[in-house]
Amino acid sequence: MSKYVHVENVKVVFETKNGSFTAITDIDLSVQQGEFISIIGHSGCGKSTLLNLVAGLIEPTEGALFCSGREIDGPGPERAVVFQNHSLLPWLTCFGNVYLAVERVFSRKEDKASLKKRTNDALELVGLSHATHKLPHEISGGMKQRVGIARALSMQPKVLLLDEPFGALDALTRANLQDELMRIVAASGTTSIMVTHDVDEAVLLSDRIVMMTNGPSATIGEILNVNLPRPRNRLALVENTEYTHLRSEVLKFLYERQAKKAA
Amino acid sequence: MAVISINRKVKDDISPSVIKVENNVMNIDVGKSEDKKAEIPNKKIILLSKSAREFLFKKTFPPLLGVALFIVGWALLAQQSENLPGPEKTWNSAVELFSDPFYDNGPNDKGIGWNLLNSLQRVGIGFGLAALIGIPVGFMIGRFAFFNGMTSPIISLLRPVSPLAWLPIGLLVFQDSQPAAIWVIFISSIWPMMINTAVGVTKIPQDYMNVARVLKLSEWKIFTRILFPAVLPYMMTGVRLSIGVAWLVIVAAEMLTGGVGIGFWVWDEWNNLNVEHIIIAIFIIGIVGLLLEKFLMLIAKRFEY
Ligand SMILES: Nc1ncnc2c1ncn2[C@@H]1O[C@H](COP(=O)(O)OP(=O)(O)OP(=O)(O)O)[C@@H](O)[C@H]1O
Ligand SMILES: [Mg+2]
Numbered sequence: 243m244s245k246y247v248h249v250e251n252v253k254v255v256f257e258t259k260n261g262s263f264t265a266i267t268d269i270d271l272s273v274q275q276g277e278f279i280s281i282i283g284h285s286g287c288g289k290s291t292l293l294n295l296v297a298g299l300i301e302p303t304e305g306a307l308f309c310s311g312r313e314i315d316g317p318g319p320e321r322a323v324v325f326q327n328h329s330l331l332p333w334l335t336c337f338g339n340v341y342l343a344v345e346r347v348f349s350r351k352e353d354k355a356s357l358k359k360r361t362n363d364a365l366e367l368v369g370l371s372h373a374t375h376k377l378p379h380e381i382s383g384g385m386k387q388r389v390g391i392a393r394a395l396s397m398q399p400k401v402l403l404l405d406e407p408f409g410a411l412d413a414l415t416r417a418n419l420q421d422e423l424m425r426i427v428a429a430s431g432t433t434s435i436m437v438t439h440d441v442d443e444a445v446l447l448s449d450r451i452v453m454m455t456n457g458p459s460a461t462i463g464e465i466l467n468v469n470l471p472r473p474r475n476r477l478a479l480v481e482n483t484e485y486t487h488l489r490s491e492v493l494k495f496l497y498e499r500q501a502k503k504a505a
Numbered sequence: 506m507a508v509i510s511i512n513r514k515v516k517d518d519i520s521p522s523v524i525k526v527e528n529n530v531m532n533i534d535v536g537k538s539e540d541k542k543a544e545i546p547n548k549k550i551i552l553l554s555k556s557a558r559e560f561l562f563k564k565t566f567p568p569l570l571g572v573a574l575f576i577v578g579w580a581l582l583a584q585q586s587e588n589l590p591g592p593e594k595t596w597n598s599a600v601e602l603f604s605d606p607f608y609d610n611g612p613n614d615k616g617i618g619w620n621l622l623n624s625l626q627r628v629g630i631g632f633g634l635a636a637l638i639g640i641p642v643g644f645m646i647g648r649f650a651f652f653n654g655m656t657s658p659i660i661s662l663l664r665p666v667s668p669l670a671w672l673p674i675g676l677l678v679f680q681d682s683q684p685a686a687i688w689v690i691f692i693s694s695i696w697p698m699m700i701n702t703a704v705g706v707t708k709i710p711q712d713y714m715n716v717a718r719v720l721k722l723s724e725w726k727i728f729t730r731i732l733f734p735a736v737l738p739y740m741m742t743g744v745r746l747s748i749g750v751a752w753l754v755i756v757a758a759e760m761l762t763g764g765v766g767i768g769f770w771v772w773d774e775w776n777n778l779n780v781e782h783i784i785i786a787i788f789i790i791g792i793v794g795l796l797l798e799k800f801l802m803l804i805a806k807r808f809e810y
Contacts, residue, residue, distance in 0.1 A: 299715060317718045329712040333734040342730060346720045397720075 245308070246433055247273040247296060247401060252305035254291055264459045265291050269305070271452065271462065276431045280444040282492065283454030283463075284502050289437040290326070290405055292454075296435060297323050297403050310400060319347050322399035324407045326437075328390040330378040336385075337374045340364050340393045347397045364396035365389070367426060384415035391419070395426060402427070404436040408443065417476065420446060428472060441492045445485060446476060453495045456502065463500065466491055590781045598781035599788075613773075615765050621789065624755050624766040627683075631690025632751045639698040639747075640740060644732065646699070647706020660699070668693035668754040672761060682762035689758045690751045697746035705739025706732060741805035748801055752794045 249271040256263045266288035273279050281289045294300045295307055298317035307314040309321060317323075322343075330339050341361045348357055365374055368388040373381050378389070387407060394402055407423075408416040424447055427434055438444050444451045448468050455463040468488055470479065479485040576592050583591035590598070606618030646653045671692045675685030713735060717727045759768025767786060774782040 297719060299718060317715075318721055319719065321719070323715070323719050325712060325715065327712060329716050331713060331716065331731065331734070334730070342722075342726075343720055346722060346726075 245272040246275040246277075246310060247271075247435070248308040249292075249296070250306050250308070252292075252295060252302040252307065254288070254295065254300065255303040265457060266454075266461060267459045268461045271465075273433060273435065275433055277449045278427060278434045278447055279436070279450050279452060280448040281435065281437045281452045281454065282439070282441070282444050282496070283460065284456050284496065284500060285439070287454045287457045287460040289454060293323075293403050293405050293435060293437050296401070297321055299323075319343070319397050320400045322394035322397045322402055324387075324390050324394045324402070324404040326405040326407075326409060328378075328383075328386040330386055330389055330393075332378050335375050335377055336365060336370060336381070336389045336392075337361055339378070339389055340396050343393045344396050360396055364392040367395065368392045368422065384411050384419065387411060388419065388422075391423065395430070395432075398430075400433065402432045402434040404434065406437050406439060409439060416440075416443075421476070423447070424474065441489055441496070444492060445470075445488050446474060446479065451488075451492060453492065453500075456500050464495060466495075588780060590784065595781045595784050599785045602782065602785060612765070617767075617770065617785075617789070620765055620767050620770040621793065623764070624759065624768065625793070627687050627759075627766065628690055628748070628751045628755050631687040632694050632748055634687075635691045635695035635747060635751075636698055636744065639695040639743075640702050643699040643702025643740075643743070644706060644728075644736070646703040647736070648732065653703070660696070663692075664696045664700075668750075669757055669761070672758060676762075682764055686755070686758045686762045686764075686766075690754055693754045694747040694751040697750065698740070698743035701739045701743030701746070702736055705736035708739065709735045737808045738805070741801070741808055745798060745801045745805060748797050749794065752790075752797060756790060 249269055252269040253267040254265045256265055269292060271279075281292060283289050291300065295302055296309070296314065298314050298321065314321075330336075331342070334342065341357065344357050344360045344364070348360060352360075362371070362374065365371055368391055370385060370388055370392065373385060378386055381389075387410070391404075391407065394404075404423075408419055411419065420443060426432075436447065445468060451466040451468060452462055453464045453466065454460050466488065470482070470484060470488075580591045580593075583589045583594075602617055606616045608616040609619065642656070646656055668689055671689050672685060675688035676682065679685050679688065709732065713731050717731055722730070755766070756768035756771065759766035760772045763769050763772075767790060771783055771786045774780075774786065
């Protein structure tokens with residue numbers, strides 16, 4: 243299974259009031275099963291667009307996408323998404339939000355008790371057992387994001403798609419959640435694609451970093467292999483020369499070769 | 506059930522004003538809840554802190570003054586005119602009227618309570634039917650662009666039509682004044698609910714719909730878990746506007762159709778040249794409208810998340 247998720251010569255053109263706008267073009271990418279991929283690039287280059295394509299939320303104007311050998315023709319629970327703004331339903335409790343997903347995926351084969359157990363397990367995994375019956379507006383931003391992650395993981399997806407999952411969080415919460423995500427993904431072997439702005443996050447979590455050129459008509463500029471041994475420890479990596487090297491590679495790409503002209 | 510409890514509230518609200526007028530406070534604003542608080546603290550006020558006193562003063566003084574001026578103005582106006590009864594005369598007449606609200610001397614002479622209940626029942630039925638049809642249709646309009654395209658020319662055409670223009674059609678179709686009045690309530694109160702519900706559906710954040718799409722929820726689950734809770738606040742706004750319209754329209758409709766009802770009662774008292782009763786009716790209509798609105802606001806508050 244060397245091409246679990248496969249993006250083939252994809253182009254996305256948005257029709258706007260001012261004519262058509264080519265967001266991304268000539269995108270070719272293959273992701274192996276169990277691999278962790280980061281997509282990094284300047285704001286507005288089309289990272290979310292690429293992720294939404296894999297999610298099936300938008301369709302490519304040209305080209306095709308495949309997952310596990312089948313063409314992607316719409317969203318589905320086997321490709322779970324952690325949304326940039328958590329997207330919890332405000333009228334459902336943390337439990338209710340996760341249960342909605344669990345119920346959808348497993349209710350055909352399992353009884354209520356086991357669905358509830360799955361929901362509670364997912365919340366425990368992200369350390370939220372104590373907030374099970376709270377509503378989203380009663381918990382902090384970091385906790386909301388964790389519920390979003392729990393919801394996605396509870397579905398036992400084949401592919402986990404994360405759109406800047408930690409973007410809105412403070413540095414401490416962010417580090418904690420990154421470690422948790424690393425642990426969970428390693429344990430489950432879930433194939434993951436994550437959009438990020440954060441160079442350290444990309445290097446720490448990824449097997450490969452996809453670096454995108456600036457839009458419009460953005461494309462993949464370079465793909466960087468991260469051959470750091472796992473499990474990775476953020477403190478130990480600070481001293482690691484390979485880590486430092488990779489980090490500067492990404493920074494050079496972003497700030498020298500794809501330097502954003504000041505608007 | 507609801508109808509009766511509302512009616513009882515009206516009486517409760519009115520009776521305290523007896524004392525006030527006799528004490529020369531001249532407060533007849535029975536709709537405002539603040540005035541009740543205002544009369545009790547007179548003695549306790551010394552015990553309250555200065556800021557609490559100031560707050561109480563700011564909250565209660567302006568409405569009290571407004572009402573007092575209104576009544577003084579009314580009394581002065583009544584003195585100039587020989588036809589317009591003053592506050593005191595109206596008050597005495599109201600006391601008499603409400604001493605026996607539920608008498609029944611045949612179809613054309615019933616107590617004010619019966620008239621009010623009959624009007625509320627018509628509004629309840631017409632408004633209930635409008636909700637039953639308007640809200641689901643609103644959901645369909647918001648959810649399906651095709652349906653929206655189909656209905657929007659008809660809605661834009663019919664919505665601005667004056668409620669009473671529908672009355673002849675009702676009389677023609679139903680051959681009876683009672684269902685015709687209900688029909689007018691129905692057709693005039695359906696639009697705010699329908700349109701607000703439809704707008705609510707289109708205003709649902711795309712994020713929520715993306716969750717539904719990723720989970721591939723069934724249309725039923727989408728409705729119960731996402732559409733309905735997200736639209737509820739909009740829907741309640743529509744319901745509130747609708748009941749206001751229904752209460753506005755019932756008086757006019759009953760004036761034309763006759764029968765037992767507050768609108769017809771006003772017309773009847775006009776024919777009897779009993780102006781005090783007309784003024785009382787205006788107060789009753791205002792108070793009941795206010796209570797309906799407050800009641801629905803209370804319900805709507807529960808649905809905010
Ligand atoms: N529905 C749409 N219609 C028109 N243009 C769009 C649409 N969605 C995205 N775009 C445009 O496509 C480009 C890429 O958008 P995208 O959201 O993928 O960027 P991004 O890399 O995720 O940015 P950010 O890092 O700020 O989230 C942007 O210029 C955006 O304006
Ligand atoms: Mg984005």
